[in-house]
Amino acid sequence: MQQQSNVTNGQNQNSILVLLLNWIIILGVYLLIRIVFIVLGFHLYTPLLGGLLAIIPYLLGTIYLWKSCNQYKIWFYVLAILLPSIVEKITLYLFGSFLYNLSPTNIVEVMETIGNNMPYVNFIKSQSAQYLINISFFNWTYIICSIVFSLACVLFLVRRKK
Numbered sequence: 001m002q003q004q005s006n007v008t009n010g011q012n013q014n015s016i017l018v019l020l021l022n023w024i025i026i027l028g029v030y031l032l033i034r035i036v037f038i039v040l041g042f043h044l045y046t047p048l049l050g051g052l053l054a055i056i057p058y059l060l061g062t063i064y065l066w067k068s069c070n071q072y073k074i075w076f077y078v079l080a081i082l083l084p085s086i087v088e089k090i091t092l093y094l095f096g097s098f099l100y101n102l103s104p105t106n107i108v109e110v111m112e113t114i115g116n117n118m119p120y121v122n123f124i125k126s127q128s129a130q131y132l133i134n135i136s137f138f139n140w141t142y143i144i145c146s147i148v149f150s151l152a153c154v155l156f157l158v159r160r161k162k
Contacts, residue, residue: 065081099122
């Protein structure tokens, strides 16, 4: 009985480790893409930035889970892929409402202001800093495409494990 409990404990710890490592991969790739765009001067080309940020981090997270995981349930894949995607959208939205000094409850105004790439009124007022912290890629298309792609990754992992 004790040995079975130890095996279950080891599997839980392994699951948590795989989950945390996957989140670190997603965050690291996301930040790497942002840094590469800033360094190479592509940060003004927001459609490409948005497309890569919506797909590449979650694709690499999915590949990691595909190569390293044993049989897991759907909730594990939702936590590993879909949760970071949703947290990212909420973070960008709240950061945008802060930068433009808008109420987070006014969703339409915040999304329009972010999409129009208006000058920041809070925190950073320098025009050059606005190019470095460019969130104008964040729009409804980005949100929907990113979440749909994350769901497709989760479904791929669930189907592959059956």
